Amino acid sequence: MGEPATRHRLLISLVLVAVLALSGRLVWVQGLDASARAQEAVDQRTVTRPIHALRGDITDRDGTVLASSVQRYDLWVNQTQVDEYLQNSKTAEVTGVKAAAKELAPVLGWSVSDTEEALTGDAGFSYLRKNVEPAVRDAAIGLGIPGIGADPVAERIYPAGSVAGNVLGFVGDGGEALAGTELSFDDELAGTDGKTTYERGAQGQIIPTGKQETTPAVDGSDVVLTLDRDLQWKAQQVIASSVEQWGATGGSAVAYKPSTGEVLALAEYPTYDPNSPGEADAEDLGNRSISSVFEPGSTGKLFTIAAAIEEGKVTPESEYEVPYEMYFEGERIKDSHSHPDQRLTLAGVLKNSSNVGTVQISETLSPEVRHDYLLAFGLGQKTGVELPGESAGIVHPASEWTGRTRYTTSFGQGYSVNALQMVSAVGTFANDGVRVQPSLISGVREDDGSVRPLGEPERTRVVSSETAETMQLLMDNAVDDETSSAAVPGYAIAGKTGTAQVPDGTYTASFIGFAPADDPGIVVGVFLFGLDTFISGSRAAAPAFSELTTFALQNQGIAPTGQPGRQLENEW
Amino acid sequence: MASTSAVHAPAIRPARGARAAQAARPRLTVVSAPRTGGSTMPFTLLCTLIVVATLSALLYLNIQMSDASYEITRLQGQSQRLTEESQGLAETDQRLGTPQELERQAREIGMVPVSDPAYIDLDTGEIIGETSPAEQTGGTPELAEVPAEDAVPPAQIYDEPTEYHGMGNEGA
Numbered sequence: 001m002g003e004p005a006t007r008h009r010l011l012i013s014l015v016l017v018a019v020l021a022l023s024g025r026l027v028w029v030q031g032l033d034a035s036a037r038a039q040e041a042v043d044q045r046t047v048t049r050p051i052h053a054l055r056g057d058i059t060d061r062d063g064t065v066l067a068s069s070v071q072r073y074d075l076w077v078n079q080t081q082v083d084e085y086l087q088n089s090k091t092a093e094v095t096g097v098k099a100a101a102k103e104l105a106p107v108l109g110w111s112v113s114d115t116e117e118a119l120t121g122d123a124g125f126s127y128l129r130k131n132v133e134p135a136v137r138d139a140a141i142g143l144g145i146p147g148i149g150a151d152p153v154a155e156r157i158y159p160a161g162s163v164a165g166n167v168l169g170f171v172g173d174g175g176e177a178l179a180g181t182e183l184s185f186d187d188e189l190a191g192t193d194g195k196t197t198y199e200r201g202a203q204g205q206i207i208p209t210g211k212q213e214t215t216p217a218v219d220g221s222d223v224v225l226t227l228d229r230d231l232q233w234k235a236q237q238v239i240a241s242s243v244e245q246w247g248a249t250g251g252s253a254v255a256y257k258p259s260t261g262e263v264l265a266l267a268e269y270p271t272y273d274p275n276s277p278g279e280a281d282a283e284d285l286g287n288r289s290i291s292s293v294f295e296p297g298s299t300g301k302l303f304t305i306a307a308a309i310e311e312g313k314v315t316p317e318s319e320y321e322v323p324y325e326m327y328f329e330g331e332r333i334k335d336s337h338s339h340p341d342q343r344l345t346l347a348g349v350l351k352n353s354s355n356v357g358t359v360q361i362s363e364t365l366s367p368e369v370r371h372d373y374l375l376a377f378g379l380g381q382k383t384g385v386e387l388p389g390e391s392a393g394i395v396h397p398a399s400e401w402t403g404r405t406r407y408t409t410s411f412g413q414g415y416s417v418n419a420l421q422m423v424s425a426v427g428t429f430a431n432d433g434v435r436v437q438p439s440l441i442s443g444v445r446e447d448d449g450s451v452r453p454l455g456e457p458e459r460t461r462v463v464s465s466e467t468a469e470t471m472q473l474l475m476d477n478a479v480d481d482e483t484s485s486a487a488v489p490g491y492a493i494a495g496k497t498g499t500a501q502v503p504d505g506t507y508t509a510s511f512i513g514f515a516p517a518d519d520p521g522i523v524v525g526v527f528l529f530g531l532d533t534f535i536s537g538s539r540a541a542a543p544a545f546s547e548l549t550t551f552a553l554q555n556q557g558i559a560p561t562g563q564p565g566r567q568l569e570n571e572w
Numbered sequence: 573m574a575s576t577s578a579v580h581a582p583a584i585r586p587a588r589g590a591r592a593a594q595a596a597r598p599r600l601t602v603v604s605a606p607r608t609g610g611s612t613m614p615f616t617l618l619c620t621l622i623v624v625a626t627l628s629a630l631l632y633l634n635i636q637m638s639d640a641s642y643e644i645t646r647l648q649g650q651s652q653r654l655t656e657e658s659q660g661l662a663e664t665d666q667r668l669g670t671p672q673e674l675e676r677q678a679r680e681i682g683m684v685p686v687s688d689p690a691y692i693d694l695d696t697g698e699i700i701g702e703t704s705p706a707e708q709t710g711g712t713p714e715l716a717e718v719p720a721e722d723a724v725p726p727a728q729i730y731d732e733p734t735e736y737h738g739m740g741n742e743g744a
Contacts (some may be wrong), residue, residue: 232673560691
């Protein structure tokens, strides 16, 4: 090794080997493996981001937003990094977690000690606060505290809270539809996610010469309900007051436009706030007005009388001798309250809500005919309203109306209905004898702002115009506009009370009516479930009907016709 | 030249033809040598200019595109901020417009619900119904007095306890 020549040769050889190795590598990278390397680089700077489709809004009939999707952020913290805050600052007196907590507390709206607690620990990831508004997130991130970050999330909000909550339904944490309109119209509301792929520079900017590909997201459509938000709110207030007043276990209130079948309000109590459905009882999450079936009681007398009039068997002036109780083929039928023998016209039978009189009227018809009329009024079958969880109720075939059932069915016992069915059935009288299938959805809002209807409601003629007119008269006569607790100042009201016992021993009280009596614009039904004792519909449900109808008539701009309520001869 | 001689002597052998061509030999003149003393500088400059111009244009375009790209990123950020701001305002609007809030505010300034409205028939000028100043009363006595905020409480998104009251720009 001592010879300079040897050392020289050795050095040369080493250099040559090195050059050879480098050249080989160069040829490999540049020549043989070039495309793979280039692809790797492209892959490294190419990012694909999902573009989330925005879930459509749900609005009321006037376009007021009832459900909406908004951008929120989940704030999180890496607790191990927070201590670095302001460590390099020469002026800061306090540093680390204490300083960070002091800065962050007002942003989060927390006390400094709470904030300090949340920032202290060894957790690499823990949520500080979920679902904060973008302004809060900007402020929190703007503080530059190490270890604090935010993830965007889409949040579904229901600005009016429990107003129409039962109809709207709700979505889960992952945005999946779970109940109500959210569920039944998920296809329209959901939209389709898109994505964008681009090459990204060091600061996140798009490299202009790079490859770009974007599949735009298709946002969900807005669904327009037939509900009126203000009327819905009033209905919920009224039914809440009623239920509390009488100690019922629950209640429903329905406002319905008989000419179009539009449901203007569908209120339940107890209800829930779809912003936090987890806090409510599971049984309050549905819609009692369509899921809860009950025997209608005296409101069912309307269908018996309408059928008898339509069949030409009776008139409002038909005369009946009505004792307190009476036997029909051995079955004892009695009225709700003891009274001396009465001589009532048909109008009087309805006004006094006499079971004995109604059975006499029903006996002019065969059970088959009455059964067919009940079906024609839409009972015993689903209304077809666009909500999950509807229960059709039960109307047994006439052949099974044996013994007592043959008579009780004439006054609304022995078959079961839901509240919306009853309101739409009574709406038949308010709409010239034509029953319109109730509907909760106006349609889907198009890009140009117009509303695309999802089909015409089914219309069924049940009774003739003349019969409908007569029924309006009879129901007008049944409500005394001076003294009735269902009265609405300035308007003639037509209506019928109902009370029925439920097999579990409780009672269901109801009042269904329309106004103005001679030119009906709106049908309102109030139903109270689970009353401990017999409380008549006129005591329990009529005041709520009055309160709600007063508001509904103003809300819908329905003027009085100026005609006073009509009176008929009730006795003979 | 050959064709000219061919016209003059069509039957003559080619050997003679060659002599004839010799006879008709064109005159040669000395042309001046091409000027070689001129500079190649302008051409080089031109080429350089073209190259420089092309490169500059390319560079300029690239800078423009990068600028545009940064601008797009900035505008996207701005758009995002404005969207969020607009969303925030829309949410405030929605909250203030809820029936619960409207009723509360209306009652606060002493308004009461109309119990007996009157209508004017615009065709006849006739007044339908009788109205009178509404009284400062609660609801119907037959209905329980359920406080409005219990019967239909405000949405639970708005009544979180210690809600944030800042302007969103603290420390920004």
